[in-house]
Amino acid sequence: MELNKQSINRDEVIIVAEHLVKTFPGPVLALDDFSIRVKRGEVLVVIGPSGSGKSTLLRCLNGLEAIDSGTIVIDAIPLDHHESNRLAIRREVGMVFQSFNLFPHLSVLENINLAQCLVRKKSKPEATRTTRELLAKVGLGEKIDSYPDELSGGQQQRVAIARALALRPKVMLFDEATSALDPEMIGEVLEVMRTLAEEGMTMVVVTHEMGFAREVSDRVVLMEAGRLVEEGATEQFFLQPVQERTREFLRQIL
Amino acid sequence: MRTRSAVFIQIRDLLGFGLTIAAAVLLILRGSEQLGYNWHWRQVPRYFYTLIDGQFLPGPLLKGLALTLEITAISLVLAGVLGLMTALLRLSSSLIGRGLARFYLESIRNTPLLVQLFFLYFVMAPIFDIGRTATAVLALSLFEGAYASEIFRAGIESIGRGQWEACHSLGLSRAQTYGRVILPQALRRILPPLTSQAVSLIKDSALVSTIAVYDLTMEGRTIIAETFLTFEIWLVVAALYLGLTLTLSVLANGLERRYPRIA
Ligand SMILES: Nc1ncnc2c1ncn2[C@@H]1O[C@H](COP(=O)(O)OP(=O)(O)OP(=O)(O)O)[C@@H](O)[C@H]1O
Ligand SMILES: [Mg+2]
Numbered sequence: 001m002e003l004n005k006q007s008i009n010r011d012e013v014i015i016v017a018e019h020l021v022k023t024f025p026g027p028v029l030a031l032d033d034f035s036i037r038v039k040r041g042e043v044l045v046v047i048g049p050s051g052s053g054k055s056t057l058l059r060c061l062n063g064l065e066a067i068d069s070g071t072i073v074i075d076a077i078p079l080d081h082h083e084s085n086r087l088a089i090r091r092e093v094g095m096v097f098q099s100f101n102l103f104p105h106l107s108v109l110e111n112i113n114l115a116q117c118l119v120r121k122k123s124k125p126e127a128t129r130t131t132r133e134l135l136a137k138v139g140l141g142e143k144i145d146s147y148p149d150e151l152s153g154g155q156q157q158r159v160a161i162a163r164a165l166a167l168r169p170k171v172m173l174f175d176e177a178t179s180a181l182d183p184e185m186i187g188e189v190l191e192v193m194r195t196l197a198e199e200g201m202t203m204v205v206v207t208h209e210m211g212f213a214r215e216v217s218d219r220v221v222l223m224e225a226g227r228l229v230e231e232g233a234t235e236q237f238f239l240q241p242v243q244e245r246t247r248e249f250l251r252q253i254l
Numbered sequence: 255m256r257t258r259s260a261v262f263i264q265i266r267d268l269l270g271f272g273l274t275i276a277a278a279v280l281l282i283l284r285g286s287e288q289l290g291y292n293w294h295w296r297q298v299p300r301y302f303y304t305l306i307d308g309q310f311l312p313g314p315l316l317k318g319l320a321l322t323l324e325i326t327a328i329s330l331v332l333a334g335v336l337g338l339m340t341a342l343l344r345l346s347s348s349l350i351g352r353g354l355a356r357f358y359l360e361s362i363r364n365t366p367l368l369v370q371l372f373f374l375y376f377v378m379a380p381i382f383d384i385g386r387t388a389t390a391v392l393a394l395s396l397f398e399g400a401y402a403s404e405i406f407r408a409g410i411e412s413i414g415r416g417q418w419e420a421c422h423s424l425g426l427s428r429a430q431t432y433g434r435v436i437l438p439q440a441l442r443r444i445l446p447p448l449t450s451q452a453v454s455l456i457k458d459s460a461l462v463s464t465i466a467v468y469d470l471t472m473e474g475r476t477i478i479a480e481t482f483l484t485f486e487i488w489l490v491v492a493a494l495y496l497g498l499t500l501t502l503s504v505l506a507n508g509l510e511r512r513y514p515r516i517a
Contacts, residue, residue: 097419
């Protein structure tokens with residue numbers, strides 16, 4: 001599980017998204033010829049004003065929304081009309097939602113075991129071993145038999161992260177994972193995400209936590225109205241943004 | 255711990271209930287007296303069972319009760335399966351599936367059960383050579399299944415989009431998503447309306463007496479025709495139905511209490 005960041009070939013591209021177009025009835029152009037590449041082990045932070053298409057981008061990347069046109073290839077698997085490819089991508093891409101979306105009728109153990117057993121076809125003891133490992137990692141070892149409604153928001157989100165990790169995904173998508181949390185719980189979730197990043201997980205993170213973005217990410221993308229305004233290496237993006245719009249946006253949120 | 259006042263309220267309610275029942279019984283007794291009705295309660299037990307040389311022989315009332323139980327139990331299962339399948343069809347992406355489900359629902363819900371029963375009994379049964387009891391089961395299942403399917407559908411639709419999306423991102427198939435995540439939560443939520451539908455099924459089952467199926471109601475009618483124990487037998491028959499439906503409600507209540515997760 002421990003990946004050494006240095007050992008990863010940092011030039012290998014794992015996510016290729018090109019000329020993505022996504023419209024919603026209205027019509028709303030949520031993605032407007034949007035292209036992005038993410039390298040293996042890279043942490044990409046996506047920022048932008050409300051309604052700029054950040055969630056839509058993540059949802060398209062794992063097939064939750066179908067794109068109107070464009071191409072998405074993840075770990076050499078094209079997200080096309082082949083059901084087997086779509087399924088493969090859903091398995092290789094983990095997603096963490098703002099609203100956790102844990103299964104309320106299942107215990108923490110069952111939440112994390114479920115997909116391991118059904119999707120990875122693991123035996124129950126085998127899955128449980130992985131679950132214990134992951135819970136220890138997110139600092140919730142003692143909550144294994146709890147139910148979601150017995151946990152705080154921060155704890156629920158950490159369980160949700162463990163649940164996504166249990167499938168050993170190649171890419172993790174985070175859509176405002178801390179936005180629904182009380183301020184005192186944000187830190188514990190960001191800490192788990194930071195650890196993941198340090199271990200070399202490829203991550204696409206939509207967040208308003210600029211401190212986290214600056215510290216953890218390799219690259220930042222600013223979106224607006226479904227388009228890419230600016231992208232750059234983190235330091236450069238925050239210190240010397242090229243676009244006037246980026247400077248304005250950063251002034252507003254920093 | 256219950257407080258004193260809670261106990262007091264319960265006792266008061268119980269007393270009130272008892273008094274109301276007593277008043278109702280009194281009214282019936284007075285009314286029947288005025289009609290000059292002669293009560294013959296001692297003749298009633300023999301229609302439940304008789305003991306001949308110490309051997310237990312079930313009477314018509316017990317036999318009728320058994321058949322009613324059998325018919326409703328089978329219909330309950332069939333209606334459940336039919337209802338769930340119809341709900342899934344209606345929610346599927348298949349145009350034909352959705353159309354089929356709609357056709358079934360509309361035709362069942364917009365015609366009287368009695369007419370459906372007669373249609374099956376006089377038209378379909380002779381053509382397909384279906385027995386009387388089977389016809390009764392079929393009619394009840396088709397009828398209650400249509401209503402059950404609406405309950406299932408509402409339950410499934412009440413589960414938030416987030417649950418579907420979590421399953422999707424975990425790579426679960428549609429069947430796995432339904433079977434392990436959506437339905438367990440939906441079923442828990444729809445247990446109360448599903449129970450009242452089951453109660454309706456028990457009550458509606460009395461209609462099968464119209465196609466000469468010897469259920470509880472039919473046996474009651476037959477006994478009355480022979481003995482004129484009209485008041486006694488109808489009271490007993492009603493009490494038996496009440497017993498059945500109350501038992502079902504208690505069972506459902508227990509089930510609800512056993513799975514308290516998710517309100
Ligand atoms: N299911 C949908 N149906 C219709 N319109 C949608 C749908 N989902 C998103 N949109 C629209 O698409 C645009 C992009 O939405 P999206 O949720 O991706 O924005 P966002 O950048 O994530 O915003 P926020 O920061 O508020 O989460 C918005 O105008 C939104 O109203
Ligand atoms: Mg969003």
